[in-house]
Amino acid sequence: MKETQVVTKLLKQLKEHGFFWKAADRYHAGIPDIIGCCRGRFVAIEVKIDSNKPTPLQTHYIKEIRSQGGFADVVTYVNSKRIYRIQETETTIQGVIEWILKRLALNTSLSASKK
Numbered sequence: 001m002k003e004t005q006v007v008t009k010l011l012k013q014l015k016e017h018g019f020f021w022k023a024a025d026r027y028h029a030g031i032p033d034i035i036g037c038c039r040g041r042f043v044a045i046e047v048k049i050d051s052n053k054p055t056p057l058q059t060h061y062i063k064e065i066r067s068q069g070g071f072a073d074v075v076t077y078v079n080s081k082r083i084y085r086i087q088e089t090e091t092t093i094q095g096v097i098e099w100i101l102k103r104l105a106l107n108t109s110l111s112a113s114k115k
Contacts, residue, residue: 031053039104078090
């Protein structure tokens with residue numbers, strides 16, 4: 001699956017729980033692929049495929065969002081396994097959504113330990 005397909009699938013699921021859109025800004029590199037608001041929190045998700053990693057600029061923006069109380073992390077789709085990975089958890093797309101919603105309910109950063 002291509003990154004744009006993963007973004008589309010995640011957006012469809014996330015929109016059931018908040019206000020989300022694809023951040024298509026060709027003028028500002030590093031902005032996460034999906035941004036929105038859910039349960040009163042700013043949310044940003046960077047999508048990667050297989051072994052691709054965030055660029056240093058993407059990592060910088062994720063840290064900046066977290067430092068301001070926002071919720072940001074990377075979701076990776078692994079084609080060979082047909083699974084999603086968020087941090088160390090391998091799961092389905094629904095599992096990713098549940099993982100995010102749980103952390104929003106706890107009012108914690110997606111990756112507070114990685115600030």
